[in-house]
Amino acid sequence: MMMIMQKPVHSSSTSAFDTHATVRALRARSRQGPERLTVGRIRAIALEAGADDAGIVSLEHPDLVEEVPHARCALPSPPVGVTR
Secondary structure: OOOOOOOOOOOOOOOHHHHOHHHHHHHHHHHOOOOOOEHHHHHHHHHHOOOOOOOOOOOOOHHHOOOHHHHHHHOOOOOOOOEO
């Protein structure tokens, strides 16, 4: 688990910790929202990782009704916010 230390509000001086490149990068990143994934981006990530092919299917598809419990067990927190 990674913890990001926030600069104390009452501090008026800047320490070496506050100006460290990694600290500045983490603080800047923490202000950004999560990347919005599209079906195309998920496919591209899989192909970039070495998959020969990739596809996306909804867990609500009727042909997968028997597979949903297995998928939920393996991936208990399915990604949300995927757009087409």
